[in-house]
Amino acid sequence: MSDHVKIIIVGPSQVGKSCLANVLGATRDTPTADYKETCPLRILETDVSGLSLTGGRRIGRGSSASVEIWDVGGNTRYQSCWPAIKQGADGVIFVMNAEAEGQERELEFWHKSFAGDAIAAGNCAVFCHHSTAPTGGNAIPRLPGPLAQIKAY
Numbered sequence: 001m002s003d004h005v006k007i008i009i010v011g012p013s014q015v016g017k018s019c020l021a022n023v024l025g026a027t028r029d030t031p032t033a034d035y036k037e038t039c040p041l042r043i044l045e046t047d048v049s050g051l052s053l054t055g056g057r058r059i060g061r062g063s064s065a066s067v068e069i070w071d072v073g074g075n076t077r078y079q080s081c082w083p084a085i086k087q088g089a090d091g092v093i094f095v096m097n098a099e100a101e102g103q104e105r106e107l108e109f110w111h112k113s114f115a116g117d118a119i120a121a122g123n124c125a126v127f128c129h130h131s132t133a134p135t136g137g138n139a140i141p142r143l144p145g146p147l148a149q150i151k152a153y
Contacts, residue, residue: 003065005048006088010110011095012103013074016129018042020095021071040078041085042071072114079113086114091123094147098128104141111147121149128152 007024009017018038025044049064072078072085092115096103107126115124126147128140140152 005065005067005090006070007067007091007093008070008072008086008089008114009093009095010072010114011074012097012100012106012110013037015074015095015097015100015103016127017074017095018071020093020127021069025069037075038071038073040073040075040081044069044071082113086118089114089119091125092119094124094126094150096126096128098141104144104147107143107147108145111145115146121146124150126150126152 009021011017018036021042021044025046046067046069047064048067070085070089072082092111094107094110096107111124126140126143142148143150143152
């Protein structure tokens, strides 16, 4: 028996959302230097086995889940599509460029738009992208407000 999981990946433009989606969806294992805007959405699908899911759903040995990865464009001009995109989401991955000033605050907007009270912090993650190796203890910036409860990588 197969189950279905929907994960949406959101954040500002040009932070690496599509690169992360490609890796998670097993379509590419290395990043590319070329930038191509996602307009407004790209959906990848992959099968994963051995997952434990919340809400009473469990996937054990010998079974798999069909995981849909919804790579959402970072341009707010597509905001009218967002209610349909977030419908039925099981989790949200927020992506940010940790080297760009103000990204932590911008993630608050994305959190309010896509997770809010509808998706528990335990079903969310924040990925902090770096173009260069971080120095000191600044690899993961301090996240504000409701994002402080979400695990950051």
